[in-house]
Amino acid sequence: MNGARVEFRGLRRRFGSTVALDGLDLTVEPGELIALLGPSGCGKTTALRCLAGFEQPDEGEVLVDGADITRVPANRRDAGMVFQSYSLFPNLNARDNVGFGLRVRKAPAAKRHARAQELLELVGLPSVGDRYPHQLSGGQQQRVALARALALEPRVLLLDEPLSALDAKVRVTLREEIRRLQLSLGITTIFVTHDQEEALSMADRVAVLREGRLEQVADPATLYDRPATPFVAEFVGAMNHLPGLVSGDRVTVLGQTLPVEGPSPDAARVDVLVRPEAVLVTPDGEGDGIVMVSSFRGSTARLRVRLGDGNEVLADVPGHDSARFAPGTAVRVGLVERPVLVSARPEAGAAAAVPEPDVV
Amino acid sequence: MRDSRTRSKGRWAAAPLLVFAVIVFGVPMLVLLGGTFTKEGTLSTANLTESLQGAYLTALVGSVKISALVAVLGGVLGTFLAQAVVTSRFRALREAVLTASGVLANFGGVPLAFAWIATLGNSGVVTTTLGLGQHGWNLYNFWGLTLVYLYFSIPLQVLTVVPALDGLRPQWREAAQNNGASTWQFWRYVGIPVLTPALLGGVVLLFGGAFSAYATAQAMVGSTVPLVTLKIADALTGNVLIGHENVALALSLDMIVVAGLVMAVYLPLQRRSARWLR
Ligand SMILES: Nc1ncnc2c1ncn2[C@@H]1O[C@H](COP(=O)(O)OP(=O)(O)OP(=O)(O)O)[C@@H](O)[C@H]1O
Ligand SMILES: [Mg+2]
Numbered sequence: 290m291n292g293a294r295v296e297f298r299g300l301r302r303r304f305g306s307t308v309a310l311d312g313l314d315l316t317v318e319p320g321e322l323i324a325l326l327g328p329s330g331c332g333k334t335t336a337l338r339c340l341a342g343f344e345q346p347d348e349g350e351v352l353v354d355g356a357d358i359t360r361v362p363a364n365r366r367d368a369g370m371v372f373q374s375y376s377l378f379p380n381l382n383a384r385d386n387v388g389f390g391l392r393v394r395k396a397p398a399a400k401r402h403a404r405a406q407e408l409l410e411l412v413g414l415p416s417v418g419d420r421y422p423h424q425l426s427g428g429q430q431q432r433v434a435l436a437r438a439l440a441l442e443p444r445v446l447l448l449d450e451p452l453s454a455l456d457a458k459v460r461v462t463l464r465e466e467i468r469r470l471q472l473s474l475g476i477t478t479i480f481v482t483h484d485q486e487e488a489l490s491m492a493d494r495v496a497v498l499r500e501g502r503l504e505q506v507a508d509p510a511t512l513y514d515r516p517a518t519p520f521v522a523e524f525v526g527a528m529n530h531l532p533g534l535v536s537g538d539r540v541t542v543l544g545q546t547l548p549v550e551g552p553s554p555d556a557a558r559v560d561v562l563v564r565p566e567a568v569l570v571t572p573d574g575e576g577d578g579i580v581m582v583s584s585f586r587g588s589t590a591r592l593r594v595r596l597g598d599g600n601e602v603l604a605d606v607p608g609h610d611s612a613r614f615a616p617g618t619a620v621r622v623g624l625v626e627r628p629v630l631v632s633a634r635p636e637a638g639a640a641a642a643v644p645e646p647d648v649v
Numbered sequence: 650m651r652d653s654r655t656r657s658k659g660r661w662a663a664a665p666l667l668v669f670a671v672i673v674f675g676v677p678m679l680v681l682l683g684g685t686f687t688k689e690g691t692l693s694t695a696n697l698t699e700s701l702q703g704a705y706l707t708a709l710v711g712s713v714k715i716s717a718l719v720a721v722l723g724g725v726l727g728t729f730l731a732q733a734v735v736t737s738r739f740r741a742l743r744e745a746v747l748t749a750s751g752v753l754a755n756f757g758g759v760p761l762a763f764a765w766i767a768t769l770g771n772s773g774v775v776t777t778t779l780g781l782g783q784h785g786w787n788l789y790n791f792w793g794l795t796l797v798y799l800y801f802s803i804p805l806q807v808l809t810v811v812p813a814l815d816g817l818r819p820q821w822r823e824a825a826q827n828n829g830a831s832t833w834q835f836w837r838y839v840g841i842p843v844l845t846p847a848l849l850g851g852v853v854l855l856f857g858g859a860f861s862a863y864a865t866a867q868a869m870v871g872s873t874v875p876l877v878t879l880k881i882a883d884a885l886t887g888n889v890l891i892g893h894e895n896v897a898l899a900l901s902l903d904m905i906v907v908a909g910l911v912m913a914v915y916l917p918l919q920r921r922s923a924r925w926l927r
Contacts, residue, residue: 343823363826370827376820380842380925390828392838421925434824441828 292320292477293367293444295340299349302335302501309335310346311501322471322478323506324488327498328524333481336498337447340479342366353445368445369438374454376434377422383409383433384418390441408436413466428459435467439474446471446478452487464491485525489513497521513564515550519632522562527591529568529602533561533631540631543596543624550628559631565591567625568604572613576621578602580614590614594622681905684898700899708875709903712860715791715876719798720856726799727806727855728848734807735814747811750804757801762868765797789870797865802855809854813847845922853915857908877904 300313309332317323325333338344340351342363350359358366377386385392387408388401396404409415412432422430431451438446448467452460468491471478482488488495489509496506497520505517516522533542535557540549542561570578570592577597584591590611592604602622606614614620688695699705734746756764768775769788776782787793817840825835863878872879877900884897 341823341827343826363823364829364831366827368827370824372820372824375818376824378821378824378839378843380839382925389825389830389838393825393828393830393834423926437824437828 291444292475293354294319294352295445295477295479296352297336297339297349298352300336300339300346300351301348302332302339302344302346308501310339310349312349313498313501313503315496315503315506317477317479319477320475321493322468322480322491324492324495325479325481325498326483326485326488326495326525327504329483331498332501333483333498334449335501337370337449337479337481340366340445341368341370341447367443368447369441369443370447371431371434371438371449371451373450374427374430375422377425377430377437379422382419382421383414383425386422386433387436387440389437394441404440405436408440409433411439411470412436427455428463431455431463432466435470439470439476444477446476448478448480450481450483453482453484460487467491489525495525497524499524515630516562519562522630527565527603529563529565530560530632531563531600531602532634533559533629535559535631540629542629543622545624545626547624547626548628550630554631554633556633558634560634562630562632563602563624565603565605567627567629568602569623569625570594570604570606570614570620571623572618573621574619576619578620578622580616580618580620583611583614583616585611592620594620596622681898681901684895685902687895696895696899697902699896700903704875705877705880705896705900708877708880709900709907711791711875712877712904713907715795715798715874716856716859718795719802719859720852722795723799723802723806723855724848724852727803727851728810728844730803731807731810731814735811746807750807753804754801754808757862758864759868761797761800762865765793765800766869769793789873791874794866794870794874797869798859798862802858805858806851806855809851810844810847813844817843842922846919846926849915849919849922853911856911860904860907 295317297313297315300310301308302310311332313332313336315323315336325336327333335344339346339359342358342361342365346359350357352358353367377383378389381389384402384405387405388396391401391404406415406418409418412435414429414432414436417425417429417433422433425433431454434451451467452463455463464487467480480488480491489512492509494506494508495512497504497512499520505512505521507515507517512521512525516525516528522528531542533540535549535553538549538553539546540559540561542563547561566589570580578594580592581595581601582593585608588608589605590608592606592614594602594604596602604622685696686692686694701709730746734743737743765773765788767773769781769786770776771782771788773788776786776788788796821839821843822835825839830838861878863876863882866874866876866879867882872883881897881900884893884900
């Protein structure tokens with residue numbers, strides 16, 4: 290089984306006055322797992338449904354391996370889809386659900402059952418063949434749905450938030466398994482999610498959508514370290530905006546002078562974009578920062594620190610250190626020595642918008 | 650300890666209700682059985698034998714025929730109407746049809762008969778306007794009665810099937826398409842099997858409604874269409890022969906047996922079709 294190349298070209302779709310897709314252009318390479326990430330309502334599902342054939346774009350086309358499939362009916366397309374939840378046929382047991390596509394194709398029962406069993410084993414459920422969907426847990430149901438989507442050996446696999454109805458632990462194991470399976474089958478996969486951690490941890494590349502358009506597509510590390518736009522920077526991970534002064538290819542921020550990443554801006558006054566984990570805090574009675582809020586998240590704790598100049602900054606510290614950073618603690622704040630991104634400073638007022646600590 | 654006490658208390662709490670139910674449902678049944686098997690003060694099966702002969706048998710068969718026809722026709726037409734309403738994009742249409750169904754499903758008896766007589770009877774508005782009489786139109790026969798019974802049966806089927814149709818998730822249809830199924834194949838393998846328990850339930854309700862209907866038929870066709878309910882009324886009121894009350898009871902027993910037979914077919918089918926629910 291080999292993955293196909295998928296291209297969205299200038300895809301437009303409106304529902305009444307809502308524009309769901311506004312000229313989406315995106316190419317997915319064969320065998321790649323791409324995550325579509327973006328806020329609710331940005332058109333992720335609509336894009337996927339245009340590819341599956343459940344939705345017709347008003348303009349633009351969808352190409353699979355160079356062939357325009359925009360007008361091909363959904364039941365003739367070579368793409369397996371896993372839905373968000375409750376998509377298993379309730380009247381069929383797991384085996385018949387997986388074998389449904391073969392039944393439609395009039396494959397003999399013996400062949401159908403053998404193939405279904407093989408796929409159930411592939412998704413780690415060798416012994417649930419006789420169970421009906423309501424006798425399966427949410428995670429098991431999604432595995433069966435995955436097996437069903439793979440049964441006809443499609444060249445594209447579409448997943449629309451398949452894990453969002455599951456609890457955190459199952460979500461993590463299942464996403465690892467989906468990735469493992471996808472790699473071993475080499476199937477081109479489009480994974481819709483609004484969970485950035487999911488996107489970053491699974492995907493070869495992440496496509497960030499905003500209001501029906503592609504904002505940036507890049508591998509997870511690039512997306513995180515060098516977001517192309519402030520929207521991406523805000524959406525993927527938390528980001529501090531600190532006032533800085535540029536001179537040449539260096540910028541002075543919080544009393545430190547750091548190299549500027551990428552081209553230097555024209556303006557002297559800039560926003561320096563710094564991830565919370567690149568902010569160093571140390572308890573220090575003489576420091577000019579005060580911890581306002583500390584939210585513990587297991588391996589790390591995220592602090593919101595108010596600086597002497599009134600600005601606030603988010604900083605991550607190791608979870609086991611969180612006790613040393615109780616609210617009210619005076620701290621010294623510095624930045625990790627490495628190149629930083631800067632952006633032109635927005636007009637006064639909008640500047641000090643620091644994300645809430647519990648918004649990741 | 651405490652647990653078991655509350656549980657046994659719970660068990661006794663239902664007792665008065667059960668006793669009440671046994672009395673209310675059981676006593677008439679005993680009277681019915683007693684009357685059926687009594688002729689001129691002695692134990693006898695003569696009433697039962699009589700109820701299964703001649704005009705009585707014709708009436709019983711007639712009732713079964715019209716009820717089965719109404720159940721099947723009403724079931725099919727009601728289901729299509731329900732599907733049309735459920736897939737309609739106009740919410741107002743849906744609300745209107747559901748409200749109308751709620752009203753019409755309970756529209757029966759003499760008012761229903763008069764509504765039809767005034768419309769399609771021999772001198773009904775539509776009959777005279779369109780001159781249907783010259784074309785041999787007659788409402789007062791088996792088919793006319795079937796038509797009138799459908800008038801409350803189709804809405805009843807709509808009411809029973811709409812919730813089931815609403816329960817068909819769009820993902821199922823899309824998942825079926827995604828696996829290469831045509832629309833027909835979706836219905837064949839998923840849609841209809843999922844709906845079957847509700848459809849069967851509806852059809853049985855329609856059968857029962859038509860089987861036990863009386864006032865409409867009485868007002869419309871009198872005795873031109875033989876129906877068991879009409880015969881029971883005749884026997885009870887002594888219209889035909891004095892002293893036939895116990896034959897009426899025997900006919901009632903026949904009806905109960907027919908209803909029992911319907912259930913004997915329905916329940917296993919229902920159980921089979923709803924296997925995936927348990
Ligand atoms: N069938 C439809 N009818 C009307 N509007 C629709 C329809 N489908 C989508 N929309 C609208 O199009 C926009 C994009 O929807 P879409 O489902 O693609 O978003 P999404 O990115 O998948 O969001 P979410 O993360 O919430 O699932 C939304 O504003 C939505 O309300
Ligand atoms: Mg969506």
